Amino acid sequence: MAEVQLFGLWGSFFSHRIEIALKLKGVEYEFIEEDLSNKSPLLLQYNSIHKKVPVLVHKGNPIAESRVILEYIDDTWKGHPILPENPHERANARFWAQFIDEKCRVALRNAYGCQEKEREEEATREACELLKTLENELKDRRFFGGDRIGLVDIVANFIGFWLGAIQEALEVKLFTEERFPKLYRWSEEFVNCSIIRESLPPRDKLISFMRRRYGLSS
């Protein structure tokens, strides 16, 4: 058994977050692809509470929940800090990571998952407001982490890559360069980092997956 194992899914941005962090730290790991329709006994054992990926197993000890895993990785391996050293900057990074997960992600899911026209418009408006708030936080920095990728960039991976694939799959345009010039530029910088690029799923495969998921022909 490898010292570090990651139970994940190729198309999951939660899993991908952990892959980015491990690659940034230069940690070797074994990726174990799960089948959500037939979860492995090991996954159910390692994450008996939520029964979800990702789960990181380090020296036999399992850790679940993507942001908890990212903190664990940063606490354990010292190269390329994911969180800043300064306590106030650390708090700021945690605040925005939580904002992305609890606000932006939920709003975007509502905007894309909506069946009714009126509710879709409201959900889209809310998602745009939240993305604009996030863009204002980015300001003119290259990354949320400054000159290099940090916690907020990693957690924003679904905006940086998945959102474009979902938009192409559903043929909608919410996140555009015109509307969010700085955040859009950030997403280009993000996917062009060699470590990110190497670890992303194939875009065409992801688009087909999303089309099936949203009940469209692939």
Place this chain on the structure above:
Amino acid sequence: MAEVQLFGLWGSFFSHRIEIALKLKGVEYEFIEEDLSNKSPLLLQYNSIHKKVPVLVHKGNPIAESRVILEYIDDTWKGHPILPENPHERANARFWAQFIDEKCRVALRNAYGCQEKEREEEATREACELLKTLENELKDRRFFGGDRIGLVDIVANFIGFWLGAIQEALEVKLFTEERFPKLYRWSEEFVNCSIIRESLPPRDKLISFMRRRYGLSS
């Protein structure tokens, strides 16, 4: 201006979490009671994103979101560690703190806020299952933090104290000694700690507040 200020509400368990942490660390602070129907310009400035309490202001720098603030306090003041030193134990504490906030708290709010009998029963069943899961994690330890109060105990403050007040206000019994013997004993240990006891709101006042909040006469 005091070096440490806490913008909070007397009846909010989110605010109370921060008070516990500051008291455990022995940090002097000024408590600034907010009026939610007329929020102060300072609160709106310090937490312009969520416009909510609690906000901790340290040397003029604001930090929002209760679990983010708890981590900040632990990163900044070294006495009485709130999180364990060991990375795996730290991850475990963060996992359960998140479980309490995202699962137990939401389920209990649904169980007590429900108007329909059938949905209430389902919400109550779910809340009980989650509390049982939490109890299983506690095992026979005095606190979730072992011999002393840690992150999970602090975040579980609404189970340790608020839940009893809500139950008395609404005249319901979900969290009982018979049903959750270990978690109930934990709640007694918790409220009997001198630091917790000193910082809790008056129980009668909280019960009256809850009765008004749930539309019952006080």
